Amino acid sequence: MPKEYDLVVIGGGIGGYSGAIKAAKAGLNVALVERDLIGGTCLNRGCIPTKAYLKSAQAIREFEGISEFGIETDAKYNVKFLKVKQRKEEIVGNLRNGVQSLIKMNKIDYFQGEGSVLGTSIFTPKSGSVMIKPQGDADEIILTPKNVLIATGSRPASLPNIPVDEKNILTSNGILELEKLPKSIAIIGGGVIGVEWASLLHWMGVDVSIIEFQDRLIINESQKVSAQLKKEFEKQGIKIHLSTKVESVVIKDGLTKVTAEAGDKKIEIDSEKVLMAVGRRPNVEDIGLEAANVDFDKHGIKVNEYYQTSAENIYAVGDVIPTLQLAHVAAAESELAIDKILEKNVVPLEYENIPRGIYTYPEIASVGITDGSDGHEGKAKHGQFDFKFNGKSMIMNESIGQVEVFSDKDSDDLIGVSIVGPHATDLISEPSLGIYLNATPGELGSTVHPHPSLSEVIMEAARDVDSNSLNK
Numbered sequence: 001m002p003k004e005y006d007l008v009v010i011g012g013g014i015g016g017y018s019g020a021i022k023a024a025k026a027g028l029n030v031a032l033v034e035r036d037l038i039g040g041t042c043l044n045r046g047c048i049p050t051k052a053y054l055k056s057a058q059a060i061r062e063f064e065g066i067s068e069f070g071i072e073t074d075a076k077y078n079v080k081f082l083k084v085k086q087r088k089e090e091i092v093g094n095l096r097n098g099v100q101s102l103i104k105m106n107k108i109d110y111f112q113g114e115g116s117v118l119g120t121s122i123f124t125p126k127s128g129s130v131m132i133k134p135q136g137d138a139d140e141i142i143l144t145p146k147n148v149l150i151a152t153g154s155r156p157a158s159l160p161n162i163p164v165d166e167k168n169i170l171t172s173n174g175i176l177e178l179e180k181l182p183k184s185i186a187i188i189g190g191g192v193i194g195v196e197w198a199s200l201l202h203w204m205g206v207d208v209s210i211i212e213f214q215d216r217l218i219i220n221e222s223q224k225v226s227a228q229l230k231k232e233f234e235k236q237g238i239k240i241h242l243s244t245k246v247e248s249v250v251i252k253d254g255l256t257k258v259t260a261e262a263g264d265k266k267i268e269i270d271s272e273k274v275l276m277a278v279g280r281r282p283n284v285e286d287i288g289l290e291a292a293n294v295d296f297d298k299h300g301i302k303v304n305e306y307y308q309t310s311a312e313n314i315y316a317v318g319d320v321i322p323t324l325q326l327a328h329v330a331a332a333e334s335e336l337a338i339d340k341i342l343e344k345n346v347v348p349l350e351y352e353n354i355p356r357g358i359y360t361y362p363e364i365a366s367v368g369i370t371d372g373s374d375g376h377e378g379k380a381k382h383g384q385f386d387f388k389f390n391g392k393s394m395i396m397n398e399s400i401g402q403v404e405v406f407s408d409k410d411s412d413d414l415i416g417v418s419i420v421g422p423h424a425t426d427l428i429s430e431p432s433l434g435i436y437l438n439a440t441p442g443e444l445g446s447t448v449h450p451h452p453s454l455s456e457v458i459m460e461a462a463r464d465v466d467s468n469s470l471n472k
């Protein structure tokens with residue numbers, strides 16, 4: 001007899017496990033199916049391991065600048081990359097154990113294997129049963145849930161003419177398995193993954209080139225921020241080729257040659273490795289979507305604002321649906337889907353007000369509109385304050401960057417904040433809360449902020465919207 005559940009979740013990444021835990025806490029009888037490691041992309045192959053590497057890169061940068069703090073040393077540093085990798089693996093392992101304990105504590109039945117949804121048949125009269133193919137020779141298991149949550153995530157995309165071998169031509173998965181730093185790397189794609197890897201590898205001593213098809217890096221941020229990152233990267237020694245389309249990569253004698261077209265010019269870039277960072281594709285294959293009548297296309301599974309698919313009782317969240325591919329978005333979507341299953345009153349997510357962070361040096365973060373153009377021409381008021389005028393930034397010797405605040409000219413509501421500078425990805429939470437609570441820049445600016453702190457830059461930029469900054 002198939003075992004019955006209130007909810008079966010397919011995929012144990014942040015989208016899947018957040019929903020499973022929330023549902024179990026609400027008293028539902030829940031099963032979670034994962035084919036690989038619990039924690040998914042973010043924990044095992046994305047956010048967490050790359051940020052662990054970035055911390056090592058930051059340590060190098062701080063060591064190189066130590067004389068600025070009045071400390072002289074003749075000591076040299078050596079990057080013991082295996083140790084850097086081991087540290088990353090320990091952090092990932094600890095977090096994975098944490099998720100595993102939460103699953104146990106909340107009495108979620110955990111199944112290791114490939115999960116797929118089934119259509120109707122004599123054995124499964126209702127669409128939405130789940131089949132699990134365990135690894136090895138064990139028999140398939142069928143579960144019959146009231147509801148299914150699909151959170152199968154995404155995988156790195158590649159270009160049709162470029163043979164990824166995860167040895168010389170790597171994706172963001174393969175690069176995390178390297179045991180030795182390459183001397184040089186050509187990164188195809190100047191999006192978020194491309195610039196984060198460029199930044200961390202550069203500080204670890206790798207010669208980095210970025211090749212980007214568009215005329216600027218990080219296309220989702222403002223023109224100003226893109227240009228600023230390019231300028232800072234070039235100052236550091238990272239080579240950037242914009243408006244350049246990669247045509248082919250060949251591997252010869254263990255080295256790579258990228259051939260690309262920049263206008264009517266052809267360029268060639270020789271390097272030890274290539275990283276493909278040209279986006280991610282949703283994992284929609286082999287999970288039974290056609291059989292279960294779930295609509296999808298190459299962009300992912302189609303859902304309504306409550307994450308219900310075209311099949312009654314099947315929900316989908318995270319990178320497998322065509323919304324922002326961010327870990328915190330997957331978790332938020334998953335919680336809302338569970339609220340819907342629990343028949344609670346659900347307010348749909350406002351995607352434009354979700355904070356975004358880019359963990360480069362300098363760090364970048366934004367929420368809402370980023371430059372008063374994107375459909376807000378003439379409708380936005382703007383304020384700005386630079387980190388170089390802030391006491392805490394001076395103390396930290398971190399003076400690059402600024403906070404920009406945008407408000408609606410008519411309603412005075414805060415509609416966007418863009419930050420380039422130290423701890424941008426932490427600082428963005430305050431303006432995100434401001435937007436969520438419909439605050440005005442005046443309210444943000446009249447909130448007393450601790451002194452000295454980096455957060456004063458947000459306060460000053462907010463005050464600058466009404467020309468009220470005392471320090472400008």
Ligand code: NAD
Nearest residue numbers: 189190191192193194211212213245246277278279325357
């Ligand atoms: P992306 O879509 O952000 O960037 C890919 C870039 O590759 C684009 O700028 C595109 O123009 C370029 N490109 C495509 N084909 C090319 C070609 N032939 N030659 C040169 N350039 C080419 O994708 P990504 O950087 O791979 O990131 C994937 C997803 O993961 C994104 O949605 C991103 O938001 C998410 N992510 C987020 C974070 C974070 O929030 N810090 C970190 C990593 C990944």
